[in-house]
Amino acid sequence: MNRNTIPHLFLKRVEGFGDRVALREKDFGIWQEISWDEYAQHVRGFCLGLIELGLERGDHVSILSENVPEWLYADLAVQAAGGISVGVYPTNPAPEVRYIVGHSESVFCVCQDQEQVDKVLDVKHDLPLLKKIIVMDMKGLRNYRDPMILPFEEVEGIGAEVHQKDPDRFQALVDHVRPEDVALMVYTSGTTGPPKGAMLSHRNIINMIESLSKAMPFYNTDELISYLPLCHIAERLLSVLLPMYIGYTVNFAESVETVTEAMREIYPTVFFGVPRIWEKMLSMVVIKMKDASWLKKKIYQRMMPVGERFSEYNLSGGHPPLFLRFQYWIAWLTLFRALQMELGLSRARLAISGAAPIGPEVLKYFHSMGVEVLEVYGLTEETGVACMNLPGNQRLGSVGPPIPGMEIRIAEDGEILMKCSHIFEGYFKDPEATARIKKDGWLYSGDVGEIDEAGSLKITDRKKEIIITAGGKNIAPSEIENRLKFSPYINEAIVLGEGRKYLAALIQIEYENVAKWAQERGIAYTTFKSLAQNKEVYELIHKEVEKANKEFAQVETVKKFKLLEKELDHDDEELTATLKVRRKAINKKFGHLIDALYSGK
Amino acid sequence: MPHLEIRELFLSFGGIKALIDVSLSVEKGIIHAIIGPNGAGKTALLNCINGVYRPDRGRIEFEGHDLTRMKPDEIARLGVGRTFQNVELFRNMTVLQNLLLGRHNHFRSGLFRGGVQGYRNPEEVDHRKKVEEVIDFLEMERWRKAYVKNLPYGVQKRVELGRALCMDPEILLLDEPTSGMNVEETEDIARFILDIHEEIGTSIVLIEHDMGVVMDISHMVTVLDFGNKISEGPPHVVQNDPKVIQAYLGEEQERERKTA
Numbered sequence: 001m002n003r004n005t006i007p008h009l010f011l012k013r014v015e016g017f018g019d020r021v022a023l024r025e026k027d028f029g030i031w032q033e034i035s036w037d038e039y040a041q042h043v044r045g046f047c048l049g050l051i052e053l054g055l056e057r058g059d060h061v062s063i064l065s066e067n068v069p070e071w072l073y074a075d076l077a078v079q080a081a082g083g084i085s086v087g088v089y090p091t092n093p094a095p096e097v098r099y100i101v102g103h104s105e106s107v108f109c110v111c112q113d114q115e116q117v118d119k120v121l122d123v124k125h126d127l128p129l130l131k132k133i134i135v136m137d138m139k140g141l142r143n144y145r146d147p148m149i150l151p152f153e154e155v156e157g158i159g160a161e162v163h164q165k166d167p168d169r170f171q172a173l174v175d176h177v178r179p180e181d182v183a184l185m186v187y188t189s190g191t192t193g194p195p196k197g198a199m200l201s202h203r204n205i206i207n208m209i210e211s212l213s214k215a216m217p218f219y220n221t222d223e224l225i226s227y228l229p230l231c232h233i234a235e236r237l238l239s240v241l242l243p244m245y246i247g248y249t250v251n252f253a254e255s256v257e258t259v260t261e262a263m264r265e266i267y268p269t270v271f272f273g274v275p276r277i278w279e280k281m282l283s284m285v286v287i288k289m290k291d292a293s294w295l296k297k298k299i300y301q302r303m304m305p306v307g308e309r310f311s312e313y314n315l316s317g318g319h320p321p322l323f324l325r326f327q328y329w330i331a332w333l334t335l336f337r338a339l340q341m342e343l344g345l346s347r348a349r350l351a352i353s354g355a356a357p358i359g360p361e362v363l364k365y366f367h368s369m370g371v372e373v374l375e376v377y378g379l380t381e382e383t384g385v386a387c388m389n390l391p392g393n394q395r396l397g398s399v400g401p402p403i404p405g406m407e408i409r410i411a412e413d414g415e416i417l418m419k420c421s422h423i424f425e426g427y428f429k430d431p432e433a434t435a436r437i438k439k440d441g442w443l444y445s446g447d448v449g450e451i452d453e454a455g456s457l458k459i460t461d462r463k464k465e466i467i468i469t470a471g472g473k474n475i476a477p478s479e480i481e482n483r484l485k486f487s488p489y490i491n492e493a494i495v496l497g498e499g500r501k502y503l504a505a506l507i508q509i510e511y512e513n514v515a516k517w518a519q520e521r522g523i524a525y526t527t528f529k530s531l532a533q534n535k536e537v538y539e540l541i542h543k544e545v546e547k548a549n550k551e552f553a554q555v556e557t558v559k560k561f562k563l564l565e566k567e568l569d570h571d572d573e574e575l576t577a578t579l580k581v582r583r584k585a586i587n588k589k590f591g592h593l594i595d596a597l598y599s600g601k
Numbered sequence: 602m603p604h605l606e607i608r609e610l611f612l613s614f615g616g617i618k619a620l621i622d623v624s625l626s627v628e629k630g631i632i633h634a635i636i637g638p639n640g641a642g643k644t645a646l647l648n649c650i651n652g653v654y655r656p657d658r659g660r661i662e663f664e665g666h667d668l669t670r671m672k673p674d675e676i677a678r679l680g681v682g683r684t685f686q687n688v689e690l691f692r693n694m695t696v697l698q699n700l701l702l703g704r705h706n707h708f709r710s711g712l713f714r715g716g717v718q719g720y721r722n723p724e725e726v727d728h729r730k731k732v733e734e735v736i737d738f739l740e741m742e743r744w745r746k747a748y749v750k751n752l753p754y755g756v757q758k759r760v761e762l763g764r765a766l767c768m769d770p771e772i773l774l775l776d777e778p779t780s781g782m783n784v785e786e787t788e789d790i791a792r793f794i795l796d797i798h799e800e801i802g803t804s805i806v807l808i809e810h811d812m813g814v815v816m817d818i819s820h821m822v823t824v825l826d827f828g829n830k831i832s833e834g835p836p837h838v839v840q841n842d843p844k845v846i847q848a849y850l851g852e853e854q855e856r857e858r859k860t861a
Contacts, residue, residue, distance in 0.1 A: 143799060
């Protein structure tokens with residue numbers, strides 16, 4: 001029965017690691033440990049419970065929750081039963097929940113709490129296939145009389161009874177799962193159009209984690225904090241799939257807001273962050289430094305350049321001279337060690353950035369303080385990772401060489417094409433879209449890039465997002481946007497200029513930092529809007545834009561900009577669930593602002 | 602038998618009659634709202650219940666005890682918890698410390714033993730456990746170790762509610778728990794009050810100006826006006842009582858009529 005499926009892999013790990021710690025969850029202020037055996041018990045109970053409630057092979061189950069162990073139990077239980085699990089972002093508003101649960105034809109919804117249940121109940125009448133809503137935390141739901149609602153423990157209880165009567169049932173179910181079956185579906189965030197459900201088979205995933213573990217050194221002593229949405233393939237790989245292959249421990253913070261605190265308690269050895277997280281950490285340090293004591297400020301100002309020079313030598317592959325090495329040692333003692341501790345990164349052996357392009361300035365900053373942030377690149381459609389920078393051999397501005405088993409070709413128009421054993425099975429109920437992206441064995445990524453002499457891939461931008469100005473110049477907006485976002489006062493920047501004479505930008509200020517800046521200067525404001533309308537704030541951002549402009553060619557500079565008077569929000573459809581900007585929605589919503597930018601008003 | 606029974610209560614400050622012949626009974630396990638225009642005597646009534654004011658006449662009975670002659674701390678020990686209109690927390694202490702203070706009535710060991718044993722005291726562990734339950738219940742994990750003075754107002758009010766909950770109260774007196782909050786914070790607090798009602802089953806006496814909250818969550822409403830009780834009943838009944846509309850909502854309607 002040595003078959004290559006996720007549940008088999010899981011059971012093999014449980015067999016070998018039994019009482020070692022698989023998961024840790026902070027509950028009532030204390031880190032509670034969950035062993036692989038207990039992990040397996042939950043999975044088995046929930047799986048058999050679902051079968052008892054009528055789950056059949058090939059059925060879909062949606063999971064709406066933040067990162068908690070129950071997410072993993074439900075995920076693996078569904079797969080062990082031969083079903084397909086579908087992650088839904090807990091931040092998705094009700095209409096998107098309806099779309100995903102409806103489109104995936106889910107028969108069960110596993111919800112974290114009242115908030116998620118309310119969303120599903122809101123749209124229940126549109127979901128005729130839905131049998132039960134299973135709830136992890138019943139708080140506030142005791143008086144709901146809806147017969148569809150069922151507590152999570154009750155399902156596990158039903159399953160435990162089944163297991164007692166028929167102890168071989170679970171193994172039999174697992175043995176029925178075949179490597180070619182679809183294991184999970186990931187709904188792509190869809191910067192254009194409605195989300196599409198990418199189907200990934202057991203085989204896809206096993207192939208992916210095998211190549212990943214070859215590419216990067218993971219150990220079973222590693223510690224990871226799971227905090228990014230699990231429906232995203234990157235977090236799924238790191239929190240659910242790789243741990244069962246490698247055997248490392250996954251930690252869950254109490255809530256998304258306490259992740260920084262959890263970092264300082266766990267000191268993870270593997271840490272994955274989207275560029276937003278890294279940018280946020282960076283601006284936190286910069287801002288906190290402004291408040292620091294005179295001595296700390298001096299040390300920071302003196303030692304940061306030492307780190308920069310040191311990291312330049314390392315990045316270019318050279319050996320830093322002895323005196324610089326000595327200086328860096330001092331800098332480490334006086335500054336970088338404390339900084340790393342403060343950020344919870346002092347043990348981070350693998351610090352990874354992915355899911356969106358990151359500015360090289362951000363990477364350089366972390367590199368100077370001794371945290372090597374590795375940029376990775378990949379698509380949901382090829383199960384997550386295609387290229388990655390390797391520890392000790394990082395090339396800033398590139399996403400690194402392809403991982404083992406990945407073949408990359410650049411098409412004539414610059415589009416990146418991929419061939420590997422983990423290309424997805426297709427989009428659910430959308431053969432047309434599948435045919436558009438999967439052609440004669442190659443996956444058409446939709447990104448434009450080139451491969452350099454060392455074999456590293458450099459991404460220019462999304463194919464659709466390349467701006468062609470009225471002067472016929474091709475410009476990649478993401479590079480400029482990332483440089484702008486490097487400023488601690490800029491949260492989001494959207495560069496425009498398609499068919500126009502020059503580039504312009506819509507900028508959203510970083511509320512907290514700008515508010516602080518304003519308070520220090522006694523500038524009166526009440527809300528985000530009044531702050532964004534302030535003349536002095538405009539001047540502040542203007543200076544930041546000028547600073548960024550210096551690093552680009554004349555045609556690539558931002559000539560004009562406007563500050564957004566509201567914060568972009570997922571609920572208002574301006575951002576995707578992964579906080580990527582939806583350009584179409586922005587163009588429509590802020591059309592008047594954009595026109596004003598080009599009409600000279 | 603009612604959980605809390607107030608009979609013919611009179612309270613005056615010199616010539617000002619704050620409460621005139623107010624009778625009120627709160628059933629066990631329900632949310633009982635007290636509403637009324639400013640100066641109607643709502644807070645004075647709560648102050649009488651937990652012993653801050655001593656009424657001139659009348660009787661307040663809670664689970665068979667007469668509260669009118671007891672001191673505030675004795676009343677608290679009986680299981681009467683309370684929050685205040687303006688936040689009354691220790692601003693220079695952390696949330697955790699403020700919540701632990703809510704347990705102070707339950708501490709059994711004396712100054713000496715507590716001082717010598719410190720954190721090794723098993724009693725202290727139990728109290729911390731209770732506090733952690735409350736933190737979990739009110740979703741305050743991220744502020745556990747933050748100083749109260751650094752927290753936004755809405756959160757401070759939540760901490761105060763938490764401190765009252767730490768007392769393990771039988772009945773909770775909440776004095777305008779949503780005042781000064783934005784819509785989202787108000788919704789949160791209303792949800793927490795409902796959660797307390799459903800999960801713990803504590804009786805709740807609630808003074809509230811936000812009519813939306815009152816109509817949505819309370820089972821019973823008492824209306825005070827210039828110290829007199831003018832109406833009582835389930836929310837929808839009180840809402841349509843002409844006396845209430847005149848005394849309380851009337852102001853607004855008149856204003857609306859004028860602007861229209």
